[in-house]
Structure formats: structure tokens, C-alpha cells
Amino acid sequence: MTEAAITFRDLTLGYNSHPAVHHLNGTVRRGSLTAVVGQNGSGKSTLMKGIVGVLKPMAGACTVEPGARVAYLPQQSELDRSFPARVVDLVSMGLWPKRGLLGRTTKADREAVGKALLSVGMGGFEGRSIDTLSGGQLQRALFARVLVQDADIILLDEPFNAIDAKTVGDLIGVIKRWHGDSLTVMVVVHDLDLVRTHFPETLLMARSPIAWGATGEALKPENLLHARRFDEAWHEDAPWCEPAGHDHDHGDHDHKHHAHA
Amino acid sequence: MYDLLIAPFVEFGFMQRALAGSLLLSLAACPVGVFLMLRRMSLTGDAMAHAILPGAAAGFLLYGLQIVPMTIGGLIAGVVVAIGAGAVSRFTLQKEDASMAAFYLISLALGVMIVSLRGSSVDLMHVLFGTVLALDDAALTLIAGISVVTLASLAIFWRALIAECLDPLFLRSVSRLGTPVHFLFLGLVVLNLVGGFQALGTLLSVGLMMLPAAAARFWTGRVITMCTLAVAIGIVSCLSGLLLSYHAALPSGPSIILSAGAVYLLSTLFGTRGAFLARIRHPHRHRTA
Numbered sequence: 001m002t003e004a005a006i007t008f009r010d011l012t013l014g015y016n017s018h019p020a021v022h023h024l025n026g027t028v029r030r031g032s033l034t035a036v037v038g039q040n041g042s043g044k045s046t047l048m049k050g051i052v053g054v055l056k057p058m059a060g061a062c063t064v065e066p067g068a069r070v071a072y073l074p075q076q077s078e079l080d081r082s083f084p085a086r087v088v089d090l091v092s093m094g095l096w097p098k099r100g101l102l103g104r105t106t107k108a109d110r111e112a113v114g115k116a117l118l119s120v121g122m123g124g125f126e127g128r129s130i131d132t133l134s135g136g137q138l139q140r141a142l143f144a145r146v147l148v149q150d151a152d153i154i155l156l157d158e159p160f161n162a163i164d165a166k167t168v169g170d171l172i173g174v175i176k177r178w179h180g181d182s183l184t185v186m187v188v189v190h191d192l193d194l195v196r197t198h199f200p201e202t203l204l205m206a207r208s209p210i211a212w213g214a215t216g217e218a219l220k221p222e223n224l225l226h227a228r229r230f231d232e233a234w235h236e237d238a239p240w241c242e243p244a245g246h247d248h249d250h251g252d253h254d255h256k257h258h259a260h261a
Numbered sequence: 262m263y264d265l266l267i268a269p270f271v272e273f274g275f276m277q278r279a280l281a282g283s284l285l286l287s288l289a290a291c292p293v294g295v296f297l298m299l300r301r302m303s304l305t306g307d308a309m310a311h312a313i314l315p316g317a318a319a320g321f322l323l324y325g326l327q328i329v330p331m332t333i334g335g336l337i338a339g340v341v342v343a344i345g346a347g348a349v350s351r352f353t354l355q356k357e358d359a360s361m362a363a364f365y366l367i368s369l370a371l372g373v374m375i376v377s378l379r380g381s382s383v384d385l386m387h388v389l390f391g392t393v394l395a396l397d398d399a400a401l402t403l404i405a406g407i408s409v410v411t412l413a414s415l416a417i418f419w420r421a422l423i424a425e426c427l428d429p430l431f432l433r434s435v436s437r438l439g440t441p442v443h444f445l446f447l448g449l450v451v452l453n454l455v456g457g458f459q460a461l462g463t464l465l466s467v468g469l470m471m472l473p474a475a476a477a478r479f480w481t482g483r484v485i486t487m488c489t490l491a492v493a494i495g496i497v498s499c500l501s502g503l504l505l506s507y508h509a510a511l512p513s514g515p516s517i518i519l520s521a522g523a524v525y526l527l528s529t530l531f532g533t534r535g536a537f538l539a540r541i542r543h544p545h546r547h548r549t550a
Contacts, residue, residue: 052434070434078430083299084482085427093424096435101421129482149435 005030005068005153005184006051010060012241013043013050018234019058019241020046022208030065031182033175035195035215038205038227044188045075047205048157051186064153068184069097071151073142075158075188081131087141088126091116094148116147119177121170136167143174154178156187160194172198192219206230269507275394279503282396282460283517285404286469287495289411290453292488294474296446299426299484303471305357308365309447310454310467312342314372317463322379328400332455335463339451342368347447351440391462393503393513400459407456411449418442423484461514468518469495476525479532494524 004027013021021043028034036044049055050062052072064070071094079090091113092105099105117123120140125133133141139159146154156175160168176198178185186203189195195202195215202218204210206227211218269276297306316338320330342364349360396404415422421442424432432439450470457466473494477487502517529535 054430054433072431072434074430074434077428079428080426083427084484084487085423089423090427093428093431096420096424096432100436101418101438145431 003030003065004028005032005065006186007063007065008060009063011050011057011062012059013046013055014058017058018238019043019207021050021205022241023060024209026209026212028184028186030184031179032201033179033185033199034187034201034203035199036186036188036203036205037190037192037195037219038210039230042205042227042230043207044205045157048072048074048155048186048188051153051155068152069149070153070155071146071149072155073146073157073159075161077142079130079138079142081133081138083130085130086126087117087122087128087130087133088113090130090141091144091148094145094150097149097151112150113144113148116144117141119147120144120174136163139163140167140171143171147174151183153184154186156185158188158190160189160191168194195219265508266504269504275396276503276507278396278401279393279460279513280499282401282404283393283469283499283503284496285401285408286453286457286460287473287492287499289408290457290466290470291473291477291491291495292415293411293446293449293453294470294472295477295484295488295491296422296426297450297471298474298478302357303475305361306450306454306467306470308361309339309343309450310458310463311372312365312368313339313451313454313458314463315368315375316372317458318372318375322375328397328403328459332403332459335455335458336451338368338372339455340448343447343451344444347444351443390465390512391458391460391514393460393517394506396460404456404459407452411453414445414449418445422446461517465514465518468521469498472518472521472525473498476521476528476532479528479535482534494521498524 006028008024008026011021011024012019020041024047036047038044046055050057051064052070054072092109094116095105095109095113099109114123114126117125120143122137122140122144125137125141130138130141143159146156159171163171172194175185175187187199189199196219199215201213202215203212204218204223204227207230210227211220211223270280294306297303313335316334316336317331318334319338320327320332320334324330342361346357346361346364349355349364350357353360418438421432421436421438425439425442425446429439453470454463454466457469460466461469473491474487476494477490480490481487498521499517502520503513505511505520506513506516530537532538
């Protein structure tokens with residue numbers, strides 16, 4: 001039996017009334033491992049923000065299965081690396097969903113943090129201050145934080161940027177373990193070979209969804225070509241998008257009129 | 262030694278009050294300063310200090326030179342500016358530095374306008390530079406209350422404050438506390454500046470907040486230690502500033518802040534993370550891994 005972990009209903013997300021994700025419908029199955037693929041500006045990161053709730057939908061809805069905990073690793077972290085914190089402080093932030101503002105951290109919590117660091121290959125880094133970490137080490141530490149969050153749905157936005165092959169391999173291992181534990185995982189990836197090898201399902205985006213399904217099917221050449229042709233720019237005079245079946249007799253002319261109003 | 266360090270505080274009631282007031286201020290204002298510094302909002306404290314002027318001036322205009330109305334006025338003006346600037350930065354494209362500058366400049370001009378409507382320049386000096394040697398019971402009670410509220414808030418919201426500084430986007434993804442904590446923190450800044458302005462004046466009260474914090478940064482890499490150290494530096498600065506002012510007949514507010522300034526300058530040079538020591542300790546040696 002498969003149930004929806006995330007449901008999109010005619011979801012439109014964007015900035016300043018320009019859509020970045022346009023009319024997305026569908027469900028992410030519980031326990032699925034999905035790669036989100038598309039060119040720069042095709043709405044992948046925006047979709048992630050929409051699922052976490054950092055960005056409110058302009059239209060439609062995005063619902064996460066009730067009671068499910070979401071962990072999110074953003075592409076552009078707002079992490080302040082000059083802040084005086086150690087690796088263990090950073091990873092312990094992942095305890096927030098469990099402990100909140102005032103809950104005392106237990107011995108088990110501290111053990112969980114240590115175990116998470118071990119499983120991303122960062123054992124012994126607990127006391128290092130975060131401004132001394134390399135890019136790859138920081139990314140491993142952030143993965144450890146996601147591990148500690150103990151979430152049901154995990155969203156990773158371009159986690160493999162500027163990461164060497166060995167670290168990518170390790171992090172893929174972590175993702176596979178989540179998949180094995182039947183967690184729902186969505187990962188924004190650019191490397192199509194990586195997607196074909198490791199991700200059973202793929203959502204191909206170009207503002208609107210181009211294809212969504214089994215990776216082999218979704219990444220067919222014609223779909224990729226379609227996605228590549230997509231026009232990234234926003235147009236100030238783009239017509240307003242009206243719901244289908246509404247005001248149809250006004251036609252194109254009226255759309256333009258709206259845009260200039 | 263006794264005459265030099267202890268007698269002034271034993272013999273004179275006004276010195277005891279000044280000491281009590283400034284110690285209570287250090288206790289609360291210095292940790293707030295540490296967070297201001299870590300959030301790269303050090304100059305925000307300065308801007309807020311200017312911002313409370315019109316409120317204090319309005320209180321002064323209506324009731325004369327009295328602690329309570331001037332404090333309440335300052336508090337209102339500070340909160341208006343903090344919320345206004347914070348709201349502009351959270352809900353528009355403009356960053357907090359620009360919105361804060363805009364709001365505090367408006368506020369400052371308004372304050373100078375109000376003071377000059379009524380007062381002489383002596384009064385203006387009083388508002389700007391404070392009188393730590395003339396703290397009355399009402400002022401001391403107020404400062405004590407502010408210290409308790411500040412320390413309690415810091416203790417309760419500690420984890421959220423750290424998270425909001427370290428990784429605000431992460432905090433937003435797991436909790437809705439980010440924005441409220443930001444405003445709560447700005448509120449604490451205003452509260453402590455208002456508490457300080459009785460003693461040190463609107464312009465210098467920010468000095469006791471920022472200088473010990475900035476000095477403590479050169480000695481430690483842990484936030485909790487930094488806060489403790491900042492409080493200790495604040496207390497030492499108050500003690501030495503008051504003694505300096507007593508023995509050399511100098512104005513007390515600037516003496517306190519200059520003492521803190523001296524600690525800061527020494528820390529930049531000789532702190533374990535300062536300019537010299539960090540370089541001198543192992544100049545030509547490094548470890549194998």
C-alpha cells in the first residue's frame with residue numbers, strides 16, 4: 001500500500017507574481033526516492049522551499065502528510081560560518097524538532113549526534129570550530145544534522161555541489177540508507193549519470209513539470225530536449241495566467257490588457 | 262590601597278548607588294552586546310541609542326527632568342524604531358542596516374527638535390550623557406528590573422537566539438520562533454539602552470553594551486564563555502571608571518566607557534585571539550596534522 005507523503009494540488013510558487021513553479025499536480029509516495037532535475041532557474045529550489053513552508057504558494061496547495069517531520073538542507077545555507085560554534089553545536093541543532101526551545105538534551109541525544117557524525121565519516125570532529133571546516137566537511141556535518149533531525153521526509157537541495165567524488169559516494173550511501181529505512185527523500189541533482197544510477201524516480205522541471213515518474217522514462221531524450229528549450233527569463237508583460245474554463249471568451253487580447261493595467 | 266579602592270564606595274552613598282546601578286547594567290547589557298556583535302549588528306545598538314532620544318525628550322518636555330516619564334518615553338520611541346526598522350527589513354527588500362539608519366535619523370532629529378523647544382543646552386547634555394552619580398531609588402529599581410527581565414529572557418530563549426544567529430534559515434524550517442525571537446531581542450536591546458541612559462546618557466549607554474562584548478571576542482570561541490567574560494569586563498570597567506572619576510574628578514560616564522575602551526584595545530592586541538599573541542605563540546612551527 002502506497003500513500004502520499006507530499007501532495008501538490010495545482011501548486012504555483014514564485015516571486016513578485018512571476019511563477020517559478022507553475023501548476024504542479026501530483027503526489028510524492030511515502031518511502032520514495034526522487035531526484036528533482038532541471039536547468040538553473042527551473043524552479044527546483046523554489047519547490048523545496050514551498051514544501052518546507054518557507055515560501056507560501058501563490059495559488060494551489062502543497063500538503064505534507066499530517067504528523068510527518070520534514071528535514072531540509074538548503075542549497076544556499078544562511079549559515080554564518082564566522083559564528084563561534086563547534087561541529088557538535090551545529091549538528092545538535094538537529095535536535096530542535098525533538099527538544100524544542102527548552103527541552104533538556106539527554107545522554108541518548110548526545111550519543112545520536114556522535115553516531116550521526118560517525119556515519120558521515122566525521123568522527124572526532126565534534127570539537128572543531130565550524131570556521132575551520134572545508135566545504136565538503138561542512139556538507140557532511142549538515143548531513144549529520146539532517147540525520148539527527150530524525151525526519152520522515154528529507155529534502156536536499158543540490159547537496160553535491162563542489163563536493164569531491166569520495167564524499168559524494170559517502171553521502172549517496174547515507175541517502176540510500178534513508179531510502180532503505182522507507183523515508184521519503186527528494187534530492188535536487190544536476191548530474192544525470194548520478195540520477196540514472198541511484199535514483200529510482202525523477203521529477204523533471206522547467207517551471208512546469210515536464211515529466212515525473214520512473215527515472216528511465218522521465219529522462220528520455222525528448223523530455224530532456226523539451227526541458228532544455230524552456231525560457232528562463234521572466235517577462236514583465238507576460239499575460240496573467242487565468243484558471244482554465246474561466247473567462248475564456250475574452251481571449252488573448254484581454255490578457256494583455258490586464259498585464260498593462 | 263583601601264583608601265584608593267574601597268573607601269570611596271564605603272563612605273559615600275552616591276558612589277554605592279552608582280556602583281550598584283552600573284553593576285546591574287553590566288550584568289544584563291554585556292550579554293546582549295555579545296549577541297549584537299555576533300549578529301553583526303554592533304552599530305544597530307548605536308542607532309538604537311540615538312533612536313530613544315525623542316521619547317526621552319518628549320518625557321522631558323512634559324514632565325521636566327524626571328526619570329520615569331523620560332524612561333517610558335525612551336522605551337516607546339526605541340520600540341517604535343526597532344519594530345519599524347525590523348518590519349521594513351523582514352517584509353521588504355531593504356536590509357536592516359538601511360532601514361535602521363533611516364528610522365534612527367528621523368528619530369534623532371525629532372529628539373533634538375523636542376529638546377531645543379524647551380531645554381537649555383545643560384539639559385541636553387544631561388540627556389545625552391547621563392548622571393551615574395545621581396541615580397535615585399526609582400532609577401535603581403528600574404535598572405534592577407531590566408536586568409532580571411533581560412537575564413530571564415536570555416536564559417529562556419538562549420537556544421533560539423543561537424540558532425537564529427548561526428543558521429536562521431534552518432530555524433525557520435523547524436520552528437516559527439525566528440521572527441518573534443528577532444523582535445524580542447531588539448526589545449531587549451532597547452530595554453538595556455533605556456536602563457543605561459539614566460546612568461550613562463543616550464549616547465554612551467551603548468558603550469557598556471558593545472565594548473566589553475567586542476573585547477571578550479578576542480579571548481574565547483564559545484558563546485557562553487564570551488557572555489560571562491563580557492560581564493566580567495563590564496564590571497571591572499564600571500569599578501575602575503567610577504574610581505577614576507572619583508579620584509581624578511572626571512565625569513563618571515565617559516570614565517566608565519573609556520575604561521571599557523582600554524580593555525578593548527588591550528584585548529585586540531594581547532587577547533588569545535588578538536593581533537599579537539595568536540601570531541607570536543608558534544610563529545615558525547606547525548603540527549604534522
